[in-house]
Amino acid sequence: MPTLTITKVAGLMLGAAACAALLLGTHITRPPGALDAALTLTSSPTGELAVEPTGAVLAARDLQADRPPARGGLTVRNQTGAPLDVSLRARPASGDLDDDVRLRITAGAATLYDGTLAALRAGSRSFLVQPGASRRLKLLASLSPGRGENAQGRSDEVALELTSTPRPLTP
């Protein structure tokens, strides 16, 4: 009888091993290269502000966690006769990368925004542009830490909406 039990146990283990080998053998392995995320930031003029360039101001087709940030920029010009407080807001087309992309916007030494695309929907810090003057904005886009896996294969086109408010003249 012990011999029969040992045989049964051995058979069970062999069967389990065969099943495991079969499952592992048919498992679809991940391709060696991870899919990139693609992001395009666009900007367009308002009545009070001219922008250069119009359209795409940052285009990244290969965002990955281990790569350097994608860079872009635009120049904003105040074409009114009053000083303007200007800020930017994100208007994503799909929102697929809202929490995956970190965006940094600077004007000279000032950081206007540093955070996710999602939070930029609420707007950046404002910056002053004098009448007839221009400010150059720099854009850096990268994947947020730990979001590389989630962002794979995703893409979005995000309009950077400019809003401006005339600054009251101080007497």
Add this chain to the structure above:
Amino acid sequence: MTPARRILRSLVVLAIVAAFVGSATFAAFRGTTANPNDSFTAGTVAIGDNDAAAAVMNLTAAAPAQNSTGCIAVTYTGTLDAGVRLYASLTGTLGPYLTLTVTRGSIPTPSFPSCTGFTADATDYLGLGAGVIYSGLLSAFPTSYATGIVDPLAATPETWITSESHVYRFSVTLVNDNQAQGRSQSADFTWEARNL
């Protein structure tokens, strides 16, 4: 184990095997196609200018023939192609004594209300000079979209597209008429875009 039990056990095993084989037998090739991620967004019609709520022209205690000139840049920021008309809201009694000329053109780097660098459109829309879209008394200026000046007033109205911008030079002059004394006037000019 009795023969009956053996037969019964064999039948059970056969039934299980038959179930598997049966499902395999009835399995068929199949194919599907999907159309995912349908999304729907409405286009926009939006237009703005560079006046920052300031007046483009101003006459204060004006004498006969005194003139005020200013330029305003108008930019279309909507996503739908649109037509634009210009009209005004008028208040006061000085309108019949003010002549107004509106000329459409461009400025490379507009700075409200300066007209420095203004270049009128080459087209003589009304036979009154290059780029002129209105010339007459302020009191006769259209006051509604229905009667508004189609931009530009020509055989083929302009189709405004996203980021398109034009500059309008306004020039108003007080006529030499004794009846104008002491009167006043205000005007709000409106560019209205409607998608085509």
